[in-house]
Amino acid sequence: MTDIGNIRAGTAEAAAGPPRAQVQVVPLRGLPIVAAVVVFVIASIAGNWLWALTFCHVVGGALWTAIDLFVGLIVGPILGRLSIPARAEFTARFMPKMVLLMPTLVLMTLAAGFQLALREGNLAPGSPNHAWLIASFCVVGVMAVIALGVLEPANITVLVEMRKRQPDGEVIALLMRRFIYTAGITGLMQVATLIIMTRVATQ
Amino acid sequence: MSGDLAAAAQLPQVRRTFPPVAPLTVCSLALVVIGGILMASYVPRQPPLTIPAALTAVSAALTLTAGLLLSRLEQFAWPRFFLAFRWALLAYVISAGVIGFAFVRDHTRGTPLALVIVMLVIFALDVPLVIAFTVARYSSPPHSAY
Numbered sequence A: 001m002t003d004i005g006n007i008r009a010g011t012a013e014a015a016a017g018p019p020r021a022q023v024q025v026v027p028l029r030g031l032p033i034v035a036a037v038v039v040f041v042i043a044s045i046a047g048n049w050l051w052a053l054t055f056c057h058v059v060g061g062a063l064w065t066a067i068d069l070f071v072g073l074i075v076g077p078i079l080g081r082l083s084i085p086a087r088a089e090f091t092a093r094f095m096p097k098m099v100l101l102m103p104t105l106v107l108m109t110l111a112a113g114f115q116l117a118l119r120e121g122n123l124a125p126g127s128p129n130h131a132w133l134i135a136s137f138c139v140v141g142v143m144a145v146i147a148l149g150v151l152e153p154a155n156i157t158v159l160v161e162m163r164k165r166q167p168d169g170e171v172i173a174l175l176m177r178r179f180i181y182t183a184g185i186t187g188l189m190q191v192a193t194l195i196i197m198t199r200v201a202t203q
Numbered sequence B: 001m002s003g004d005l006a007a008a009a010q011l012p013q014v015r016r017t018f019p020p021v022a023p024l025t026v027c028s029l030a031l032v033v034i035g036g037i038l039m040a041s042y043v044p045r046q047p048p049l050t051i052p053a054a055l056t057a058v059s060a061a062l063t064l065t066a067g068l069l070l071s072r073l074e075q076f077a078w079p080r081f082f083l084a085f086r087w088a089l090l091a092y093v094i095s096a097g098v099i100g101f102a103f104v105r106d107h108t109r110g111t112p113l114a115l116v117i118v119m120l121v122i123f124a125l126d127v128p129l130v131i132a133f134t135v136a137r138y139s140s141p142p143h144s145a146y
Helices: A003-013 A028-047 A050-081 A084-119 A130-163 A169-202 B002-010 B021-042 B050-071 B078-105 B110-137
Strands: none
Touching: A028 A050, A028 A084, A028 B078, A050 A084, A050 A169, A084 A130, A084 A169, A084 B078, A130 A169, A130 B021, A130 B078, A130 B110, B021 B050, B021 B110, B050 B110, B078 B110
């Protein structure tokens, strides 16, 4: 049994200790908001509606980039230096929000952005933005593989582990390290996205 | 053999070794993403299909291999795997559906559309597979000591 397991098991059993937070893997109250966003994105694409596409792409992209940079470069290193109980407490409250928020922002940004690029003719071979957009596809592709193949499974596994009566601290520490490193990498890659998107907007 | 399995089940989850299901699935995901980028970079023109089709075939083979390796696991938290897989599948089918809709909306038709759909099916299977496998590999199999 490792640190977190001991601390959490002890906390659960000690009447005087603070009550253990119930970890919810997917915050169900957020699902209607996600559904509304997905419907809005689909309607924007179906109607090829310039304002709505720009709104989805700019708002989604700004939040995605800012959150990735903030989590990867500010929250991640701080989290790595916190005590294990503090890290566990923070993770239990922070991760469920990320499970819903990030995939929704990514879907909103990419789907609307692709349609916007087509509508504005930026994907046409003769467009000065064509090469920049292909570069952005590549950056997003690398980030998608890291986020979907490594970061999200680690995130969900930590939450599932924390729901157990006796969470395994070794598993949580291993996966949190993975989360912090991959969030840092995707955060740095967002700098490339910022350069590309500001180039596209000003050509 | 059954003694080995029993011994494996007694190991802490973090030290148990598993077949390379997650790396195979992530490689498969990377290949469909590359194929998708190639296809998307040609929209609205007709893309050359040889390279995306080859990438899709290798990606499908990797997913099938991962599935095969996974199906041969005996001491594994299958109930937890299927619970995570079901919900993640629902989420990524919706996600793949929206991406597919964008291609259909932009008049992708015929063989390119069929290839995009196969890629999206692989995408919608790979992500839940890697999530559910990661969740289950750190969970105790039913009737184990942990």
